[in-house]
Amino acid sequence: MKIKRMIGILLIFSMIVPLLSLGEIVAYAYDQKEFVVESVTLYKIYDRNRNMQQRRILITGKYLKDATVGIYTSEGYRALTNRINNEETLLQFNLTSDELGKQLRIGSINIDLDEDLMPTLTGISRKVENEHGTLVLEGTNLLNIAQERDIKAYYEQEGAYNRIEDYHFDNNSSVSIQGLTGSLGLQNVIFEKEKTKNYTFNEKNKDVPVKVTITYTYKDQFSFYQNINVSNLEMRPNRGMVGDTIFFEAPFNNSPTDLQEYDVFFLKEIDGTDLYSLKNKGKNRRFQQNVNGKSILTVEVPDIQVGEYYVVLTNVTDGKDPMKAVTKEKIIGNSPNYEKFTVVDGS
Numbered sequence: 001m002k003i004k005r006m007i008g009i010l011l012i013f014s015m016i017v018p019l020l021s022l023g024e025i026v027a028y029a030y031d032q033k034e035f036v037v038e039s040v041t042l043y044k045i046y047d048r049n050r051n052m053q054q055r056r057i058l059i060t061g062k063y064l065k066d067a068t069v070g071i072y073t074s075e076g077y078r079a080l081t082n083r084i085n086n087e088e089t090l091l092q093f094n095l096t097s098d099e100l101g102k103q104l105r106i107g108s109i110n111i112d113l114d115e116d117l118m119p120t121l122t123g124i125s126r127k128v129e130n131e132h133g134t135l136v137l138e139g140t141n142l143l144n145i146a147q148e149r150d151i152k153a154y155y156e157q158e159g160a161y162n163r164i165e166d167y168h169f170d171n172n173s174s175v176s177i178q179g180l181t182g183s184l185g186l187q188n189v190i191f192e193k194e195k196t197k198n199y200t201f202n203e204k205n206k207d208v209p210v211k212v213t214i215t216y217t218y219k220d221q222f223s224f225y226q227n228i229n230v231s232n233l234e235m236r237p238n239r240g241m242v243g244d245t246i247f248f249e250a251p252f253n254n255s256p257t258d259l260q261e262y263d264v265f266f267l268k269e270i271d272g273t274d275l276y277s278l279k280n281k282g283k284n285r286r287f288q289q290n291v292n293g294k295s296i297l298t299v300e301v302p303d304i305q306v307g308e309y310y311v312v313l314t315n316v317t318d319g320k321d322p323m324k325a326v327t328k329e330k331i332i333g334n335s336p337n338y339e340k341f342t343v344v345d346g347s
Contacts, residue, residue: 029063029065029066029088030063030064030065030066030067030068030107031063032107032108032202033202033203033204034062034063034202034204034205035061035062035063035064035067035107035201035202035205036061036062036063036201036202036204036205036208037059037060037061037064037106037109037111037199037201037208037210038060038061038062038208038210038211039058039059039060039061039210039211039212039213040057040058040059040104040106040111040113040210040211040212040213041057041058041059041212041213041214041215042055042056042057042113042115042212042213042214042215043055043056043057043058043215043217044214044215044216044217045217045219046121046216046217046218046219047219047220048219048220048221050121050122050218052097053219054094055094055095055096055097055099055100056092056093056094056095057069057080057092057093057095057104058085058090058091058092059090059091059092059106060089060090061089062088062089063088064087064088064089064090064091064106065086065087065088065091066086067091067106067107068105068106068107069083069091069093069104069105069106069107070104070105071095071099071100071101071103071104071105072101072102072103072104072105072110073098073099073100073101074101075098077105078098078099078101080093080095080099082094082095082096101113102114102115102116107201109199109201111199111210111212112197112212113212113214114193114195114212114214115193115214117141117144117148117151117193118141118144118151118191118193118214118216119139119140119141119142119144119145119151119153119191119216120139120140120141120191120216121137121138121139121189121191121216121218121221122138122139122140123136123137123138123139124136124137124138124189124218124221124222125222125271125272126221126222126223126271126272126273127222127223127225127270127271127272128180128222128223128224128225129224129225129226129227130180130181130182130184130224130225130226131179131180131181132179133178133180134176134177134178135176135177135178135180135222136174136175136176136177137174137175137177137189138173138174139173139174140172140173141172142169142171142172142173142174142175143169143170143171143172144169145164145166145169145191146166146167146168146169146170148193150193150194150195151191151192151193152166152191152192152193152194153166153169153189153190153191153192154189154190154192155180155182155187155188155189155190155221155222156187156188156189156190157182157183157185157186157187157188158183160182160183161190162180162182164177164180180224181224182224183224184223184224184225184226184327184328185223185224185324185325185326185327186220186221186222186223186323186324187220187221187222187223187224188217188218188219188220188221189217189218189221189222190215190216190217190218191215191216192213192214192215192216193213193214194211194212194213195211195212196209196210196211196212197209197210197212198210220323220324222272223272223326223327224327225326225327225328225329226327226328226329227328227329227330228262228313228314228315228328228329228330229256229257229330230250230257230258230259230260230313230330231250231251231253231255231257231258232250232251233248233249233250233259233330233332234248234249234250235247235248235311235332235339235341236249238339238340238341238342239341239342239343239344240301240341240342240343240344241301241343241344241345241346242301242302242303242304242343242346243283243300243301243346244300244301245298245299245300245301246264246282246298246299246300246301246311246341247296247297247298248264248296248297248298248313248332249294249295249296249297250294250295251293251294251295252289252290252291252293252294252295258289258295259295259296259297260287260295261285261287261297261316262287262297262313262314262315262316262330263281263282263285263313263314263315263316263317263318263322263326264281264282264285264297264299264311264312264313264314265280265281265282265311265312265314265322265326266280266282266301266302266304266309266310266311266312266341266343267280267309267310267311267312268307268309268310269310270310270312270331270338275323276314276317276322276323276326277322277323278322279302279303279304280302280304280309281302281317281322282299282300282301282302283299283300283301283302284298284299284300285297285298285299285316286298286299297313301341301343304343305343306343306344306345307342307343308340308341308342308343309340309341309342309343310331310332310338310340311331311332311339311340311341312329312330312331312332313329313330313332314326314327314328314329314330315327315328
């Protein structure tokens, strides 16, 4: 009985399959008569020092799988071969320095990239006090952010974008922006251009709008921080060898400005150019609260070179990359004549 039933199912299946078109039982691939492109995005990603780190192109649409994609460079046409995504509705390629140009060819259609007016970033202030500080941006074509409606600037952290309003960009090479606010910590800077142009791909897809986006992402460019306020804070001593203990003391008043448990870093510069790291972080931190009316924080001098250092208290960063985890800080002493700690030779 079971055998007869299985034979019946197989007979029914054999009658249905011929009625289905090939496109209904296999995945669609590139089809010159059907394909269409909806968007093209060119990504250029730079590291903290603004060196090129990665180039990528993303294409969305329909009937795209296995489509031939290339770019017209100053030295001629180059087929793109480093395909990292190959789907019916999405293609993505990693690009080399030889695979950059003004026009992209997808199948039989040329798409304009139009990258000429993009601003670039060449310098930046590394630390900005949240809500109160000044962000200085240096670069090229910065005026285009104000003058070209298709170009915008953002700062971003973990997918949270904040727009830098166009009116700030009143100079082509350097602008100062005050009062910015955002999530504390490291921020990426993004310049982005979006432009839509119509293309005809085939008889079925005529005069179709294609959005072309150029995105320059500069990673880990500056940090938002908040100041730590501690009343009547004292540091002693102000010189010593690697491994010596430093004491930080302040009266205990049971108030928000009491000394708390903080990390301690030893920096050559306090403008954000000397990075927080495990190397310059004080060792064996210990905190005691309300000891005879005082709160006491101690650390040992880390293994750093002989010389003078600014001493900076920060939020605790245990188990994390300090450069990404520091969001609050206090430089020991008073501006502009901050105190320094001198590391002496112990040999």
